Amino acid sequence: MAFENQYVQQRIEKAEALRALGIDPYANHSERNTTVEKFHNVNSDLFKKEDQRDEHRHYTVAGRIKLYRLMGKASFVKIEDESGMLQIYVARDNLPENFYNDVFKKLIEVGDIIEVSGYPFVTQHGELSLHADSLKILTKAISPLPEKFHGIQDKEMRYRQRYLDLIMNSEVRKTFHIRSKVISLTRRFFEDKGFLEVETPMMHPIAGGANAKPFVTHHNALGIDRFLRIAPELYLKRLIVGGFEAVFEINRNFRNEGMDATHNPEFTSIEFYWAYKTYKDLITITKEYFEYLFDHLDLPKRLPYGELEVDFDQFSEIELIQSLSVIGGVPESIVNDKEAILAFLKSNNLEAKATMNLGQLQGELFDEFVEAKLINPTFITHYPVEISPLARRNDERPELTDRFELFIAGREIANAFSELNDPVDQLQRFEGQMAAKDSGDDEAHEMDEDFVTALSYGMAPTAGQGIGIDRLVMMLTNQHSIRDVLLFPAMKPTHNQTNHGEEE
């Protein structure tokens, strides 16, 4: 790290000049007594008064200088704090002797964080502003901000230096406020329903609960490898065995796979498990959850998503097999006929392996012909058992499972089902996965004998659900890349960053 850039050098010299004048360019406290938002709210009455100023009111605000307009013996600057932007009028004759010429004009600039005291007034152009009678630098910024009008356009810089993105782009701040609220509301919703928030291990001896490649780390004291968790599912079910009847966990999962607009190596989900309930109860609570989010987020029920509009008042529900013909336009006569589906896929120039079973082929039809058409929130229910290894079979139709996925704007948002709690069946399914692993499927589920042992003591009939928080926030904020809802998305190291990983 070096500060050899000419602009940085100039600013360092200004910080030194401030010190030479007895001014600390990095003050250790502030006298701020109001925020910009409160200032605007409290003083909005001035617009209605004849004399649009009140010298008897006095406020101290603080923030970063975003704009700076100097006009001889007076200036306008705009400062911004987290709550908003405020214009400050700074006139030479209202400040201490020489301060305006020697300090304000020469040593304070855009990017610096300042504190200003004064009274409120409305300018000739009708902008409520602060008339400064004292001004103090709180923090000298030695790197210049990006260009004031276009801001920061370079996505790479926005992600690598998110703080600059946040400084320059209030829409980005808004997105992350919504994300924070979503997580907070999610927690409160489930707590209010009587769920217990729990924390289960992030470092697993066996990476289970999903089919995905894990990150591996090493525990020196024990001399063993540990896996960053790919899902909390198996631990949360152990807690149901233990007698907790409603648990949830909001936390990160880690998957050692590709990165793109909808995948980050670490992502946030909520998983919740509810004893003595079925997937039908989960559909009900999911609808309530969305109602709750929209009520508390102050968002309209009809939200744009790119070219689309999603109506969160229009939840619907349809069985997967039915959706193939009703929504996907696949001939109803073929949806339960393996050979006919194969022929249909081929006639649509889609790849289909003859080794695929009926359930997999139905899943293929769904992915190709239905998924993208599910714009308003849609529960797709009764997935074939072949593509639902952890879900309970339907009592009447054992080829199907008591499962649903929720789709919004053509994307999967949640996956839920009545849980498999037959320990013998679970053991057999794990053994099936081991066979798949032996024949080359490196994402097949690991055997977890301890989990089977847990089930053997009896897990009450339970329904469980996972919701991808990142994707949910994408929907709610009309963002189309997961990087835009993650404060610090995963990025490759740049050349000048030392990578302590193993050499290729």
Place this chain on the structure above:
RNA sequence: GUCCCGUUAGCUCAGCUGGUAGAGCAUUUCACUUUUAAUGAAGGGGUCGAUGGUUCGAAUCCAUCACGGGACACCA
């Protein structure tokens, strides 16, 4: 993984079929006491992502690499 696009001043971007670097903002100096991306004048600032190659000459053409973006395939 594959394909396409991008990388030029602190930032946002021009730079044509190769002739040796441009603008706006920012910065420096000057003027200006109600501006709204303030305005007017003058100046400084660049290993043109990296490394090779072609050429008398490369920001420009070619190759390789790095990083980023987008699309496709798999996973949430």
